[in-house]
Every structure is written in structure tokens, then in C-alpha cells.
Amino acid sequence: MTWAVITLTKGGLQKAEEIKNKLNYVDIYSLPKWNDSKNKHIKGSLSDFVGDIFNKYDTLVFIMSTGIVVRVIAKYIQDKTKDPAVLVMDEKGKYIISLLSGHIGGGNEAAIYLSEKIGGSPVITTASDVNDVIAVDMLAKKLGCYIDNMIDAKDITAKIVNSQIVGIKSDIKISIKLPDNVICINKDYDDYDIEGIIYITNKRNINCTHSTVHLIPKNIVIGIGCKKGISGERIVKSIKLALDRYKLHPKSVKMIATIDIKEHEKGILDAAFYFEVPIKIISKDEIKSVQDKFQLSNFVNKSVGVGAVCEPCGYLASGKGKSIMKKTSFDGITLSIWEEIQ
Secondary structure, three states: OOEEEEEOOHHHHHHHHHHHHHOOOEEEEEOHHHOOOOOEEOOOOHHHHHHHHOOOOOEEEEEOOHHHHHHHHHHHOOOOOOOOEEEEEOOOOOEEEEEEOOOOOOHHHHHHHHHHHHOOEEEOOOHHHHOOOOOHHHHHHHHOEEEOOHHHHHHHHHHHHOOOOEEEEEOOOOOOOOOOOEEEOOOOHHHOOOOEEEEEOOEOOOOOOOOEEEEEEOOEEEEEEEOOOOOHHHHHHHHHHHHHHOOEOHHHEEEEEEEHHHOOOHHHHHHHHHHOOOEEEEOHHHHHHHHHHOOOOHHHHHHHOOOOOHHHHHHHHOOOOEEEEEEEEOOOEEEEEEEOOO
């Protein structure tokens, strides 16, 4: 978590330093004329400066007028899945406004949190929060899901806010409180009087006759072993083929797991970059503790010192999850697929 506090006045700088005393992950940016050597300086125009740092922090806190902030951030805004949280507050810290990326970016939560720390009042204007209901993007964030289509998410959120009945069909456990007009569906859709559906599954190509938003839980782990020097392109292609075989959505991949001696294998690193997921490194000792559960190979044992790679790596990285695909070879690449168990 990283925050930047930007201020143009001496009074604002004092409030920024108060915030930094409360939170230890804050960088303060102020004007050089305040001779403030312990903090960072705003260089050049405010607009250019904001452009330089806009995507370098999780949260930007501006201690200045809302009008100034709106003008300087306008050309850097992309969409709610990419923008940082932007807060605006006055020099006295009376009001903390959640201006941008209130849900996915965490702006609303940040405004409330900061208000509690400095004794201010959060200003939240998103309809779902004001009406004490949950928006689809906030639901996705709480459940760790990827939103397949933001337009669909906006449509279903509007139905929830407008008190229409929306159903949830989910392959994962939902442990958060839902508003009264959002109901869990356990039978056929036609058995319910609903206006829309939130479908939560790691499968792709869902078919619904109702207005639907697809949320993809990131709960799939790919265990991988490969020969030295295999390209990332080939590994990506193999993973895609494996996912397609089991009708799994590519965005359901949470991580790639491999043995420690493959930690710097470029093809695996490139594949993780492509799928935008981390790599979980499993040590030989960890593998040896569970490898007897899987089919062992004398050749692999002679090569790397353990009898199996892709299956024990995926098994351990998924928290000893559910096997979806056992060890499968793709011309020098071995893959296994595992689903985390809640």
C-alpha cells in the first residue's frame, strides 16, 4: 500500500505531515519554496507532475480545492480497473472526499480510514454506498474476482441500486452480507422472479437468458515443469490449450507454480508476465514431502532430484487443492491444473 499526499500551501503541508505521522506508507509532495528538505518536491507544472506520479501510487490525496484536482487529473483517467484512488481534502482535514476509483481502487475505504485517523468526515457519493447496498465491482473486489465486462457490471449494479431483484449463481462460497434484493440461486433461473444475474464461476462461455455479469474467481493454479530454454510463447500456448480443454477462463489463473531450479527460467517468467500472475517457487524438500502421491519418473528424478514437478508444485501452491488436470505433456512442457478449496 502506497499513498502520495500532494499540497501547495504551508497549511496543507502541516496537515500532510500529520497524515504521515499517522500512516507510515506516505510520501509528501510540496512546493520547493517551503524549504522542506525531508519531503519530495513538486517539479514543473502541477499537471505534468501529477501525470508522472498518477500510476505510481495506490492512493493520491490532494490537499487543495476539488476544482484544481479535477482539472489536473482529467487527462490521466483511464477506467475504474486501472485508476488509483483519488481523495481531496481541505487544509483543516474537516472533509475527505472520495473523488475517483471509489470501489475497485479503494477510494471510499481510504476516505473512511483517513477520516478515522485524523478526525475528519468522509464524503462518499457512490449510489450503492449511500443506499447501503453492494455494487458489483465492490463485490468482485471482496471476493477476489475479475469482472469480465464492466458494462455488464454497471447494468447489474444499477438494478441492485434501484431495488430490483438480482440473483447470484456462484461456484464459490459467499461469506459477505448481501442486500435483501440480491438472492442466491440454487435451481433453474426460471424458478426465480429476477431481473439480472451475477454469475460467479471460473468457467468461460456461460450461457444465461437474463441480463448477466460474469465474475471470475482467481482460484486456479498451474503447476509447470519444462525443459531448459523453452520459449514463453510455447508455454503460454500450452497453458491456453489446457485451460480450453477444461473450459476454464484465462483470468481464473491465480499463479504459476514450479520447482526452485526453474526460478529463473525465462519461458516460465514470460508466461507469468503474460497471464499477469505471480510465480510460486516450490523447493525440492517440499516436493519430496508429497511426491509419493503422484506418478514418479526416474528420468525426472535423475535430472532435477525429485520424481515429479508439475503435480506436486501445483498441489502445494493451491493449498492441497482439487486436481482438475493431472500431469499432461505438451512437447517438453508438463502441466497440471489445480483449483483452490475454500
